[in-house]
Amino acid sequence: MVGVALRRLAQTGLAVWALASVVFLLSYRDIDAAVRLALPDATEATAGPGAGSAADQATQQAALRQRLGLDLPLFYLSRTTDPQLHWVKWRWNGAHNQYHHWAMGLARGNWGVSFRTGEAVTARLGRALSFTLPLTGTAAFLAVLCAFGLGQRLARRPRGHSLLQAALVVLHALPLFVVALALLLTLANPEVVAWFPAYGLQAADAGLDTWSQAGQYALHLVLPVAALTLTALPELTLHLSGALTRELRSDYATTARAKGLTEQAIIRHHALRNALLPTITLIAELLPALVAGAVVVEVVFALPGMGRLLADAAAARDYPVLVGGILLIGAARLLALLLADLVYFWADPRIRWHS
Amino acid sequence: MTQHSLRKLLCITIAGLLYSCSPQRADTDVIRVRWSHDPETLDPFQFSNQASLDAVNLLHLGLLEVDLTRLKYAPVLAESLPTTHLIGDSLTELRYTLRAAAAWDNGCPVLASDVAFTLKLMFCPDLPNEAARARFGFIEDITTTATAPRRFTLVCRGQSLEYLVASGDFPILSEAAIDPRGQLRRYSLRALQRRPVTAPADTVLLDVARRYRAASPDQLPGLLPGCGPYELVAWERDRYLTLRRKTNWWPDAQLQPVPAVLQALPKQLEYVIIPDAATATLALRRGDLDVYPQMPAREYARLQTSPSTSNPLRLYSSLSYSVVMAGFNTRQPVLADALTRQALSHCFDAAGLLEATQMGAGTRTVGILSPANRINYNDSLALIPFDLKRAAALLRQAGWQRGPEADAGWVRAVANRPRQQLALRVRYRAEETLFATVALQFQAAAAKIGVPVTLLPTESGTFSSSVHTGDFDVYVRMLNGNPFMFNFTPIFHSEAIGAGNTTGFDTPASDHLIEAITTAETEQRRAHLLRRFQALMQREMPVVPLFFLPNRVAASSSLTGLQVSSLKPGYAVKTLVRAPQPSPAP
Numbered sequence A: 001m002v003g004v005a006l007r008r009l010a011q012t013g014l015a016v017w018a019l020a021s022v023v024f025l026l027s028y029r030d031i032d033a034a035v036r037l038a039l040p041d042a043t044e045a046t047a048g049p050g051a052g053s054a055a056d057q058a059t060q061q062a063a064l065r066q067r068l069g070l071d072l073p074l075f076y077l078s079r080t081t082d083p084q085l086h087w088v089k090w091r092w093n094g095a096h097n098q099y100h101h102w103a104m105g106l107a108r109g110n111w112g113v114s115f116r117t118g119e120a121v122t123a124r125l126g127r128a129l130s131f132t133l134p135l136t137g138t139a140a141f142l143a144v145l146c147a148f149g150l151g152q153r154l155a156r157r158p159r160g161h162s163l164l165q166a167a168l169v170v171l172h173a174l175p176l177f178v179v180a181l182a183l184l185l186t187l188a189n190p191e192v193v194a195w196f197p198a199y200g201l202q203a204a205d206a207g208l209d210t211w212s213q214a215g216q217y218a219l220h221l222v223l224p225v226a227a228l229t230l231t232a233l234p235e236l237t238l239h240l241s242g243a244l245t246r247e248l249r250s251d252y253a254t255t256a257r258a259k260g261l262t263e264q265a266i267i268r269h270h271a272l273r274n275a276l277l278p279t280i281t282l283i284a285e286l287l288p289a290l291v292a293g294a295v296v297v298e299v300v301f302a303l304p305g306m307g308r309l310l311a312d313a314a315a316a317r318d319y320p321v322l323v324g325g326i327l328l329i330g331a332a333r334l335l336a337l338l339l340a341d342l343v344y345f346w347a348d349p350r351i352r353w354h355s
Numbered sequence B: 001m002t003q004h005s006l007r008k009l010l011c012i013t014i015a016g017l018l019y020s021c022s023p024q025r026a027d028t029d030v031i032r033v034r035w036s037h038d039p040e041t042l043d044p045f046q047f048s049n050q051a052s053l054d055a056v057n058l059l060h061l062g063l064l065e066v067d068l069t070r071l072k073y074a075p076v077l078a079e080s081l082p083t084t085h086l087i088g089d090s091l092t093e094l095r096y097t098l099r100a101a102a103a104w105d106n107g108c109p110v111l112a113s114d115v116a117f118t119l120k121l122m123f124c125p126d127l128p129n130e131a132a133r134a135r136f137g138f139i140e141d142i143t144t145t146a147t148a149p150r151r152f153t154l155v156c157r158g159q160s161l162e163y164l165v166a167s168g169d170f171p172i173l174s175e176a177a178i179d180p181r182g183q184l185r186r187y188s189l190r191a192l193q194r195r196p197v198t199a200p201a202d203t204v205l206l207d208v209a210r211r212y213r214a215a216s217p218d219q220l221p222g223l224l225p226g227c228g229p230y231e232l233v234a235w236e237r238d239r240y241l242t243l244r245r246k247t248n249w250w251p252d253a254q255l256q257p258v259p260a261v262l263q264a265l266p267k268q269l270e271y272v273i274i275p276d277a278a279t280a281t282l283a284l285r286r287g288d289l290d291v292y293p294q295m296p297a298r299e300y301a302r303l304q305t306s307p308s309t310s311n312p313l314r315l316y317s318s319l320s321y322s323v324v325m326a327g328f329n330t331r332q333p334v335l336a337d338a339l340t341r342q343a344l345s346h347c348f349d350a351a352g353l354l355e356a357t358q359m360g361a362g363t364r365t366v367g368i369l370s371p372a373n374r375i376n377y378n379d380s381l382a383l384i385p386f387d388l389k390r391a392a393a394l395l396r397q398a399g400w401q402r403g404p405e406a407d408a409g410w411v412r413a414v415a416n417r418p419r420q421q422l423a424l425r426v427r428y429r430a431e432e433t434l435f436a437t438v439a440l441q442f443q444a445a446a447a448k449i450g451v452p453v454t455l456l457p458t459e460s461g462t463f464s465s466s467v468h469t470g471d472f473d474v475y476v477r478m479l480n481g482n483p484f485m486f487n488f489t490p491i492f493h494s495e496a497i498g499a500g501n502t503t504g505f506d507t508p509a510s511d512h513l514i515e516a517i518t519t520a521e522t523e524q525r526r527a528h529l530l531r532r533f534q535a536l537m538q539r540e541m542p543v544v545p546l547f548f549l550p551n552r553v554a555a556s557s558s559l560t561g562l563q564v565s566s567l568k569p570g571y572a573v574k575t576l577v578r579a580p581q582p583s584p585a586p
Helices: A001-029 A029-039 A056-069 A098-107 A121-156 A162-172 A176-187 A210-250 A251-260 A263-291 A297-298 A306-315 A319-347 A347-352 B003-021 B050-059 B112-121 B130-136 B191-196 B203-215 B250-254 B278-286 B297-305 B339-346 B348-356 B386-397 B435-450 B460-469 B508-518 B523-540
Strands: A077-081 A089-091 B030-035 B066-067 B070-074 B083-087 B091-097 B139-145 B151-157 B230-236 B240-245 B268-273 B312-326 B410-412 B426-430 B453-458 B474-480 B543-556
Touching: A001 A029, A001 A098, A029 A089, A029 B460, A056 B130, A077 B426, A089 B112, A121 A162, A121 A210, A121 A319, A162 A210, A176 A210, A176 A297, A176 B278, A176 B339, A210 A297, A251 A263, A263 A319, A297 A306, A306 A319, A306 A347, A306 B083, A306 B460, A319 A347, B003 B112, B050 B543, B070 B543, B091 B474, B112 B151, B112 B191, B139 B191, B139 B386, B139 B410, B151 B508, B278 B297, B278 B386, B278 B543, B297 B312, B297 B543, B312 B435, B339 B386, B339 B523, B348 B435, B348 B543, B426 B435, B426 B460, B435 B453, B460 B474, B508 B523
Parallel strands: B030 B268, B426 B453, B426 B474
Antiparallel strands: A077 A089, B066 B070, B083 B091, B091 B151, B139 B151, B230 B240, B240 B268, B312 B474, B312 B543
């Protein structure tokens, strides 16, 4: 078991590296757009008497490329075409290339610097994660907890809870932004009820003690967490209840009933573990979402999380931040798959024996 | 613990949380303003976005600054506007004198050496100053004298009316704070400007750059002092930025009366970053925000129809200098002739679009100059009417022929070339509903005269690349202007093709006019040339200017002194005052 886990971990590490390398090389091929977007747009800036020609812009771009180290070749090998003979030539650039510098930096924990702000990528990602993880982590925890409770209840008396089931299906059909805006406009609106703050985390009030500040922080998270929980809950619950209902119709459940066990005991001690298998995949899907954040909720509630950071970085072609984010999310996804496999081993011994 | 006691604990926790949320902040010294984006950087040379410019203008002062309400440049660190001396026919000298009272926070005076240092820093390698280099590259040299440390002369390449104000519109930095040993003094501004990008590293310049970066407000706010009225208190990226009024700001004690442009009334400004417009409106209604500038039309209309009851608001509006326009790719053979472009310009229903997207606010225009700019706006030109019959007639005049069938398109035979078919692709930023509406209206109108139009809503970054590489037939976008600068070289001159001139439009006449406008000797001459330029652009029609957008501001009625402006950010923040709250009756 440990050997399998270690082997899979090594494979995961290699896969993450390959993913990050491919994203780096693909995105940096489009570096002209990033350079253009990093400079003021001719239609956005006040054109003073000095601004002007394409040659001026080319000079600006050259200076920017040099400052950001983008004037180096992209990879160890580069291809050039002879303008006269139209021959394709391959050139070996040695270690003096962007990929090598990036990879060496990454190995030393230096993920590069944002094109837009000049700030270290690790600092930007770290700060965004410090907002995202409590938000998505709490939402995922609550969604799983509620799904277990509701799933078991639905499985025990499927006909008695048809209204709940219908409500879950309706909720499942609602897009996240609708749920988020509905919560905001009903529970943070002075025209209805203003129980919760309308937007993100405001400046800390120096006059408040630690407990009050923690209370404020928790209060700011209530609506975003509720929006995320409500959208994740239906799928988890319906899957789990469906799987449990199937298991409760099986022969071993009938035997257990014949032995006089209560429905609750049959679910807890026999059916739940078997019904977990499809749900484990769904829960594993939540792990990369924990890291990636939820851009819709972060925008609606003005929270400075990973989703907003990566969406802004993609729009502005801030490739160091984008590649760093993808590296992190990719790692989380591959680790989630590894974790799901390990939980499968625990949940179903047959898989363990086959492997 | 029983289930009952668990529920009880949960209820107590929720009640506690709600209680802790309930009191509204009553800090009357703080004025909260909405920003839709984080400033990203407070580097005075980077000009990253509007939020960054707003903050930099409060932290630092330039020689001159725009008086937002009077729409005029006014002297700030300079004693007065500079005196201009033309040298031959290729150089301009601008003589400045700094205010005797202008001082840094430590009491040291702002001197000509600080101005020289700032200009040199703009051309120092390894700093994010590429935008500043392009903007102030026309200042070739600065001369100072030891005997008069507050006087200096800027030597500018070429001659232009705009040098008078453009030469003073940059924040001045303290030499003593970044380069106390005066290492940069050994380099002339001209030498730094001429230094090639590929020149070998210079340890002295790298050392200055390193100290500047270390002192940048992004890293340590206190190390790069500005002589502006505010100091940075806190900046949590993507959340808020707080500025506090300095208690010992130099004009308070030294200037009586304080000029309007040097007034700074709010004691504390808190810029709150709320990306979503609906959330920002809700925050304003709740009283969590005091000012919501550049409000979208729909939100503004909603506030007009259903006023806030919990936080009474005042709504302000003025005309902005942002014009919505469509551009034709003149490099495409079907759009290369002016007649076809003129025909298509009649397919835009500017009046209808203004009504639908701006609720009737805003102003139609004949050109890219604002009608508010009365001296330069060519009011003798007629607005382009929405007229599909005229559009079809002009297409026929341009040599296009329509097939006999109802759904047949327009074709044109060209000598020694394949037959041309008139079909257009319209590109616009997908996230902008205004542009989508313009594109949809154009598509529907063009379809009525048999011109097929394909819409290409495009992601912001890809839009920029596509427009730059000419991958479009028609685009819809916005052009931001101002009443001071009239340099159209970056967007319409042949020299800018491949850069900012995205329509690819160039004629010898337009190039000549653009050059004449930038070098005009008097305002009257420039106005005459600008009117001719607008007429030429309407004839050639590389772009169809549709309308100037309104600027909308909503603010809490507890604020007084809010003056709206046509220039961004759309209001003057430094004149805001919170009216004293009536004390409760005993």
